[in-house]
Amino acid sequence: MATNWIFQGRCWKFGDNIPTDALTPTHVMFKSPQEMAAFVLETLNPEFPKQVRPGDILVAGRNFGCSSGRALATKALKATGIGAVVAEQFSRTFYRNCLEIGLPLLEATGVHALVNDGDEVRVDIKAATLENLTTGKRLQGAPPSQFLLGMLQAGGLIPLLKSGSFPGSATR
Numbered sequence: 001m002a003t004n005w006i007f008q009g010r011c012w013k014f015g016d017n018i019p020t021d022a023l024t025p026t027h028v029m030f031k032s033p034q035e036m037a038a039f040v041l042e043t044l045n046p047e048f049p050k051q052v053r054p055g056d057i058l059v060a061g062r063n064f065g066c067s068s069g070r071a072l073a074t075k076a077l078k079a080t081g082i083g084a085v086v087a088e089q090f091s092r093t094f095y096r097n098c099l100e101i102g103l104p105l106l107e108a109t110g111v112h113a114l115v116n117d118g119d120e121v122r123v124d125i126k127a128a129t130l131e132n133l134t135t136g137k138r139l140q141g142a143p144p145s146q147f148l149l150g151m152l153q154a155g156g157l158i159p160l161l162k163s164g165s166f167p168g169s170a171t172r
Helices: 033-039 071-079 092-102 145-152 159-164
Strands: 005-014 057-060 085-089 106-107 120-124 131-132 138-140
Touching: 033 120, 057 120, 092 106, 092 145, 092 159, 106 159, 145 159
Parallel strands: 005 057, 057 085, 085 106
Antiparallel strands: 005 120, 120 131, 131 138
16 A cells, blocks of 8 residues: 655656567567566666666656556566656556556656656655756656555555445445
8 A cells, every 4th residue: 555655766758659578578478477587678778677776766768668568567566666657658567467467657747757767766746756866857747646646555446446446436
């Protein structure tokens, strides 16, 4: 359950149109999320799965998580320990899949130009801000709705439904 909306760590920067196939290559599709994490984005940056640390921030350009819509891609990314994902714009399916598993994300126009790979960044999901601590520059993103914040706080869609705080759900 997320109680802290602020994440700070190393920035891992990726470009536009990164497909879910780059997050979870075909040869790892039948492994556990923890096993898949060892291969996440390795074709784009071989150091990422080896050096990513809990709390680090992934920053990308437009259309991050496009193509096949592999739901396992978000689980593998979350298993790396990444604190949050910030992009200019997400593929809608990837965006929904992140929220459903409780992986914090933020859309922020201009974020790709604001950071460099390796910068120290701080993201506040609730306030929808990103601050590049290396340069001192700051950016306002699109704030998530209260419903989406509630889903993230619960840890994803299933925990939200089980909590009984979702309209129309029943606690069992």
